[in-house]
Amino acid sequence: MLSNLYPEVPLEEKQRLFDQVKADARFEDYLYGCYECGICVAACPSARFYDFSPRKIAQTLAREDIEMFYEQMNDDIWNCSQCFSCVRCPRHNNPGGLITIMREVAVTNGLRSTKEALAGYTRIIYKIMTTGTQVSPDMLQEDAFPDWGPQVKEVASHLDLWRRALPPETLHTTGLSWQVEERTMLELYTIWKLTGVLDMISELDEGLHDIMEEVMDDALEDQGFTIA
Amino acid sequence: MAVDRLLVIGAGPAGLEAARGAADMGKEVLLVEATGELGGTPYAHYATLTPHLQETHDAMQEMLDGVKTHPAIDIRYNTRVVESEGQAGNFQVVLESTDGTRATEAVGAVVVATGFTHFDPGRETQLYGYYEFEDVITLVDAEHMMKDGRIVRPSNGQPPEKVAFIQCVGSRDRHIGNRWCSKVCCGIASKQAIEIKRMLPNAKVFIFYIDMRMYGFWEDQLYWKAQEEHKVNYVRGIVTEILKKGDKLLMKGEDTTMGRPVEVLMDLIILSVGMEPSKGTLEMANVFNIPREDHGFLATVGEPLDTVTTPVAGVFVAGAAAGPKDIEDSVSMGGAAAIKAVSFLNRLSKSLA
Numbered sequence: 039m040l041s042n043l044y045p046e047v048p049l050e051e052k053q054r055l056f057d058q059v060k061a062d063a064r065f066e067d068y069l070y071g072c073y074e075c076g077i078c079v080a081a082c083p084s085a086r087f088y089d090f091s092p093r094k095i096a097q098t099l100a101r102e103d104i105e106m107f108y109e110q111m112n113d114d115i116w117n118c119s120q121c122f123s124c125v126r127c128p129r130h131n132n133p134g135g136l137i138t139i140m141r142e143v144a145v146t147n148g149l150r151s152t153k154e155a156l157a158g159y160t161r162i163i164y165k166i167m168t169t170g171t172q173v174s175p176d177m178l179q180e181d182a183f184p185d186w187g188p189q190v191k192e193v194a195s196h197l198d199l200w201r202r203a204l205p206p207e208t209l210h211t212t213g214l215s216w217q218v219e220e221r222t223m224l225e226l227y228t229i230w231k232l233t234g235v236l237d238m239i240s241e242l243d244e245g246l247h248d249i250m251e252e253v254m255d256d257a258l259e260d261q262g263f264t265i266a
Numbered sequence: 267m268a269v270d271r272l273l274v275i276g277a278g279p280a281g282l283e284a285a286r287g288a289a290d291m292g293k294e295v296l297l298v299e300a301t302g303e304l305g306g307t308p309y310a311h312y313a314t315l316t317p318h319l320q321e322t323h324d325a326m327q328e329m330l331d332g333v334k335t336h337p338a339i340d341i342r343y344n345t346r347v348v349e350s351e352g353q354a355g356n357f358q359v360v361l362e363s364t365d366g367t368r369a370t371e372a373v374g375a376v377v378v379a380t381g382f383t384h385f386d387p388g389r390e391t392q393l394y395g396y397y398e399f400e401d402v403i404t405l406v407d408a409e410h411m412m413k414d415g416r417i418v419r420p421s422n423g424q425p426p427e428k429v430a431f432i433q434c435v436g437s438r439d440r441h442i443g444n445r446w447c448s449k450v451c452c453g454i455a456s457k458q459a460i461e462i463k464r465m466l467p468n469a470k471v472f473i474f475y476i477d478m479r480m481y482g483f484w485e486d487q488l489y490w491k492a493q494e495e496h497k498v499n500y501v502r503g504i505v506t507e508i509l510k511k512g513d514k515l516l517m518k519g520e521d522t523t524m525g526r527p528v529e530v531l532m533d534l535i536i537l538s539v540g541m542e543p544s545k546g547t548l549e550m551a552n553v554f555n556i557p558r559e560d561h562g563f564l565a566t567v568g569e570p571l572d573t574v575t576t577p578v579a580g581v582f583v584a585g586a587a588a589g590p591k592d593i594e595d596s597v598s599m600g601g602a603a604a605i606k607a608v609s610f611l612n613r614l615s616k617s618l619a
Contacts, residue, residue, distance in 0.1 A: 071493030074502060074523040094524065101499045106524075129490075 052108040062139045068132040072096045078124035090117035092124040092133035112151040148241030171215035227254040268355035268614035273373035278306020280585025281379030283600025289338035291608045313412035316453045317487040354580025355614045375580045375607045380546035382586035385436025385539040393507040426533035431455040433475040437540030448540030449590040452479045456488040463496040472499045547587040563589040574603040
């Protein structure tokens with residue numbers, strides 16, 4: 039009620055985003071009412087490490103606290119690991135699911151904080167959406183994963199050899215986590231395009247969107263597919 | 267010779283059930299009521315009943331008619347019990363009607379069902395400005411408006427856009443001296459919040475509470491319903507003070523689960539006033555020498571297994587005279603008191619025959 043970290047953003051804009059979240063078809067099933075009992079926070083791994091509370095997400099939406107909602111859209115929602123431990127709620131709320139909706143609205147509206155939060159994930163988004171696999175072996179560089187220890191450097195320098203030493207032939211890959219059938223990728227591209235997931239990215243990162251769209255369109259066109 | 271006749275004092279839900287029960291079991295019943303109407307506090311003041319929101323007069327009509335038409339029940343309206351002499355089996359009670367006429371009646375046993383009174387929120391240390399600000403009202407004032415099918419700001423007759431309930435007013439407070447929970451206010455506030463949202467769907471309704479005490483089925487019948495279907499906002503934290511700001515009310519408190527202070531403007535604030543022993547209950551403690559338990563209500567012996575027997579032989583208690591009770595409890599106690607009193611009279615007539 040008192041929070042107003044974003045006085046420069048007009049209330050109408052905050053309300054517009056709130057209305058988008060509330061209008062999502064899943065919203066009704068994800069939020070009933072909140073006891074403010076904290077069982078979701080107790081179960082939440084992120085709450086142990088961040089100033090983050092799934093309870094406050096549910097409470098804020100239930101109370102329709104627009105200012106607080108806008109704060110959460112710009113911060114809290116990116117501290118959730120989307121593990122859904124919070125669904126043990128006795129009222130059958132789903133704070134993690136509410137966060138899913140909020141993230142989607144944040145992405146489709148290209149909030150500046152969302153761009154910042156996801157900036158480090160450009161490569162991963164690209165990798166997942168164009169190949170269907172997430173972190174590929176050649177991304178495991180010393181500079182990117184210092185916490186993996188000194189052996190990362192050794193592994194990275196002979197990556198192709200290490201990978202070929204693995205028994206399943208489908209793992210003899212370096213640019214992909216595993217070998218992905220071309221047909222699978224084409225299905226994936228079709229899904230991204232038809233469901234609007236690709237378009238979601240356009241507000242967030244137009245360059246990334248355009249590059250991925252080109253990759254997908256070219257691949258589909260080569261095989262004689264057109265997506266209306 | 268024991269007098270085979272029961273005196274029931276107070277014609278609220280507890281007294282009505284006690285009178286009807288004893289009369290149905292074959293006793294002559296003298297029912298004394300201080301006002302000119304049966305039904306007690308709910309009938310006089312509450313537009314609808316918790317938790318099912320039936321119109322009170324409709325819901326209670328059968329109960330009232332059953333007592334009014336019962337051949338074995340002698341009703342004295344506008345009458346108080348002012349004195350009692352004698353003892354179990356033969357109490358000589360003096361009745362005084364509002365016009366001052368007195369009459370002495372003989373009864374063998376007594377059921378006291380004199381109920382409660384609502385806490386006066388203008389009293390003591392309350393900083394809610396009940397007598398200063400027109401738009402600060404009580405649950406009872408709200409019920410009176412709802413009897414007319416409306417809820418408005420008394421200051422200007424306009425429907426409120428923002429309404430807040432403050433719970434535990436006069437309850438659970440050592441400063442005031444009332445340490446008890448009044449049991450029904452959480453349910454009644456939730457019921458009224460639902461009714462306000464039905465009348466004014468665009469109004470924002472808040473309930474500021476310490477604990478929501480929605481025991482049993484009230485949980486989903488009222489609390490979940492208000493919160494989920496009617497989007498009533500429950501905020502944990504009690505308001506310390508209400509001030510006037512322009513033509514609005516500024517309330518100060520803490521939103522304890524969010525961990526931040528709250529200062530918000532409201533159009534209408536409804537105080538959820540608790541229960542205290544009624545004037546009649548205090549008078550009956552004196553007239554029949556009934557000890558008061560340490561909260562000030564009439565004492566019973568043998569709790570929790572006997573809820574209606576007082577330490578005075580032949581005197582029983584039912585309903586909120588013995589402590590905060592909802593209507594269900596009051597009616598149940600009325601039935602229990604009827605059985606205890608009738609069996610007491612039966613034992614007396616056998617031993618003294």
